[in-house]
Amino acid sequence: MRVLKLGGSVITVKEKPMTADVGNIRRLAEEIAAAGPGRLVVVHGGGSFGHPVAKRHGIAEGFTSRGQALGFSKTHRAMVALNSLVVDALVDLAVPAVSVTPSSFVVTDGGRIGAADFDVVRRLVDGGITPVLYGDAVLDRSRGFSILSGDQLAARLAVELGASRLVFAVDVDGVYTSNPKLSPDAQLIERLPLGRMRELVEVGGALTTDVTGGMLGKVSEAAAAVEAGVEVLIVNASRPGVILKALRGEPVTGTVLTR
Amino acid sequence: MRVLKLGGSVITVKEKPMTADVGNIRRLAEEIAAAGPGRLVVVHGGGSFGHPVAKRHGIAEGFTSRGQALGFSKTHRAMVALNSLVVDALVDLAVPAVSVTPSSFVVTDGGRIGAADFDVVRRLVDGGITPVLYGDAVLDRSRGFSILSGDQLAARLAVELGASRLVFAVDVDGVYTSNPKLSPDAQLIERLPLGRMRELVEVGGALTTDVTGGMLGKVSEAAAAVEAGVEVLIVNASRPGVILKALRGEPVTGTVLTR
Numbered sequence: 001m002r003v004l005k006l007g008g009s010v011i012t013v014k015e016k017p018m019t020a021d022v023g024n025i026r027r028l029a030e031e032i033a034a035a036g037p038g039r040l041v042v043v044h045g046g047g048s049f050g051h052p053v054a055k056r057h058g059i060a061e062g063f064t065s066r067g068q069a070l071g072f073s074k075t076h077r078a079m080v081a082l083n084s085l086v087v088d089a090l091v092d093l094a095v096p097a098v099s100v101t102p103s104s105f106v107v108t109d110g111g112r113i114g115a116a117d118f119d120v121v122r123r124l125v126d127g128g129i130t131p132v133l134y135g136d137a138v139l140d141r142s143r144g145f146s147i148l149s150g151d152q153l154a155a156r157l158a159v160e161l162g163a164s165r166l167v168f169a170v171d172v173d174g175v176y177t178s179n180p181k182l183s184p185d186a187q188l189i190e191r192l193p194l195g196r197m198r199e200l201v202e203v204g205g206a207l208t209t210d211v212t213g214g215m216l217g218k219v220s221e222a223a224a225a226v227e228a229g230v231e232v233l234i235v236n237a238s239r240p241g242v243i244l245k246a247l248r249g250e251p252v253t254g255t256v257l258t259r
Numbered sequence: 260m261r262v263l264k265l266g267g268s269v270i271t272v273k274e275k276p277m278t279a280d281v282g283n284i285r286r287l288a289e290e291i292a293a294a295g296p297g298r299l300v301v302v303h304g305g306g307s308f309g310h311p312v313a314k315r316h317g318i319a320e321g322f323t324s325r326g327q328a329l330g331f332s333k334t335h336r337a338m339v340a341l342n343s344l345v346v347d348a349l350v351d352l353a354v355p356a357v358s359v360t361p362s363s364f365v366v367t368d369g370g371r372i373g374a375a376d377f378d379v380v381r382r383l384v385d386g387g388i389t390p391v392l393y394g395d396a397v398l399d400r401s402r403g404f405s406i407l408s409g410d411q412l413a414a415r416l417a418v419e420l421g422a423s424r425l426v427f428a429v430d431v432d433g434v435y436t437s438n439p440k441l442s443p444d445a446q447l448i449e450r451l452p453l454g455r456m457r458e459l460v461e462v463g464g465a466l467t468t469d470v471t472g473g474m475l476g477k478v479s480e481a482a483a484a485v486e487a488g489v490e491v492l493i494v495n496a497s498r499p500g501v502i503l504k505a506l507r508g509e510p511v512t513g514t515v516l517t518r
Binding site: 063066069070072073074076077080081084087088091094096097098099100101102103104105107117119120123124127128129139144145 | 322325328329331332333335336339340343346347350353355356357358359360361362363364366376378379382383386387388398403404
């Protein structure tokens with residue numbers, strides 16, 4: 001079983017609110033379809049759909065005023081719209097993909113998933129269906145509400161469902177010694193053991209603004225999966241063919257997180 | 260707390276596949292908004308969105324072939340599309356409505372909801388948010404998958420959440436002595452006690468084709484809510500103002516189901 005996390009920066013145009021990267025979504029759907037039938041869970045991020053709305057209404061900070069209820073609605077609605085584009089692209093290629101709504105069954109506590117019932121996701125996978133989840137505005141036991149990142153959700157699902165591989169599809173080749181978008185000296189780290197993860201990432205992590213954290217968040221979320229024995233890859237989904245290879249288990253440029 | 264079930268025949272054009280009755284959806288959203296803030300759960304049916312797709316793929320009959328997985332995807336996708344129209348109409352009128360996806364947390368058994376965790380719905384209502392659920396293609400413990408009717412879901416929610424009132428919004432004035440669309444002698448039954456429900460409905464129930472049953476299904480689903488002490492109304496949402504009055508608890512033409 002594999003979990004594929006599609007980064008918001010890959011499937012949306014980050015600078016333009018509510019703008020999907022339709023070309024990337026279609027190509028990634030084609031790569032998923034080409035990888036053939038197999039147990040797969042897809043999780044995607046919010047990119048320019050969820051994040052600007054969530055930020056405007058302070059959803060990640062929790063409940064502070066009555067008016068946020070409508071902001072919560074709008075954040076979720078934006079994510080449903082993006083999710084529909086991803087699911088539709090898959091279904092159009094005859095991939096039996098079914099949207100699974102995180103906020104309908106996950107209640108976080110201080111922004112973290114506590115006890116959660118992933119029975120539906122497990123049953124869908126067992127039934128040959130590909131569940132498609134996403135980062136979402138969710139209810140939170142202590143804060144009222146919160147933003148559940150697609151990264152946290154993907155890592156948790158990989159652990160819960162006993163995935164063999166967790167692939168983070170981002171818009172750079174992996175984890176670098178410094179930010180590759182800013183520094184010409186940045187070098188790709190091909191194997192990153194748990195111990196070295198945080199220090200390196202803190203030095204030169206991706207500087208994209210993202211309510212739920214960029215590469216740093218991804219790596220720290222992935223740690224639990226790595227510890228549970230899941231093979232975790234961070235690869236560049238902007239390059240055609242990379243996700244197809246990663247799903248098939250073929251060698252691909254990127255960063256492998258190891259224990 | 261009130262539960263409002265919007266019939267598929269009211270919010271879609273039944274004869275035209277995948278066609279919403281945009282005018283009715285907007286007007287009903289206006290009536291819900293005008294009824295003012297208050298604890299409310301909305302559930303809607305599938306009408307011309309969910310039913311034709313579900314029927315084509317035999318989803319209500321359960322798992323019979325691998326190819327149905329894609330049919331399950333498509334049925335759910337159709338319902339998500341209709342649900343987005345309902346939620347959008349509410350949010351556009353500043354009603355903090357949040358879509359809650361039944362198939363993401365309900366697994367039926369032989370087509371019936373067994374144990375189900377309605378914690379998210381309860382928390383949303385407590386937080387001043389209006390959850391919007393719908394009849395959906397769901398996983399089923401014994402059949403593989405099934406169709407969960409909006410009627411069954413609405414009645415169950417009314418019982419689980421201790422609703423004071425459950426309003427079924429349909430396209431006729433209530434339960435008649437015979438089918439009012441076919442018989443000029445049909446008389447509206449204003450008060451219908453549990454004991455008399457089934458016999459009357461069997462004689463002249465609504466003859467609309469509906470995978471999940473028409474008026475007969477509605478009344479039998481409502482029985483459990485009536486028994487639990489919920490006031491159940493069946494009213495005509497095609498008539499402007501009726502839902503507004505029903506939500507406010509004002510007298511309105513229709514059928515009241517009583518113990």
